[in-house]
Amino acid sequence: MEVTAKSKDGKELYRTERHYHTQATTCRDEKMAYGAQNKTSYVRDTSLQPYQTKAESFEIFLPYETKDGVNTPSVRTVDLTVELNYEVQNPDNKIPIYKFTREVTLDR
Numbered sequence: 001m002e003v004t005a006k007s008k009d010g011k012e013l014y015r016t017e018r019h020y021h022t023q024a025t026t027c028r029d030e031k032m033a034y035g036a037q038n039k040t041s042y043v044r045d046t047s048l049q050p051y052q053t054k055a056e057s058f059e060i061f062l063p064y065e066t067k068d069g070v071n072t073p074s075v076r077t078v079d080l081t082v083e084l085n086y087e088v089q090n091p092d093n094k095i096p097i098y099k100f101t102r103e104v105t106l107d108r
Contacts, residue, residue: 002085005060005078005104013078014060019087020048062106077105 005014048054062073081101085094 001056002081002083003058004081004083006081007075007078013062013075014058016058018056020046073106076107077103080104 001018001020003014003016003018004012006012060078062075062078064071065074066072079101080103081099083096084098085096087094
């Protein structure tokens with residue numbers, strides 16, 4: 001998953017990637033069955049489960065200006081793009097699954 005925030009003039013303010021992988025477990029417990037050098041350890045599930053919602057949160061720090069000792073954001077509106085891709089064996093081979101763009105603003 002790639003998340004990108006751009007200002008109205010097209011300047012990229014934020015970009016991050018998150019990877020979700022299936023785990024090599026026996027599905028009976030949280031112990032890894034096969035891993036690097038057949039090492040047994042506890043795993044954290046980072047896979048996307050079918051028909052289940054996964055909530056993610058991102059903190060985007062916007063540039064700010066200081067006027068009279070008060071910090072105010074110089075950018076109040078960004079275009080946020082989220083892309084969900086399926087990677088087939090290497091990062092260069094991506095299949096797009098879902099993409100959306102929304103305008104996010106600090107103003108009410």
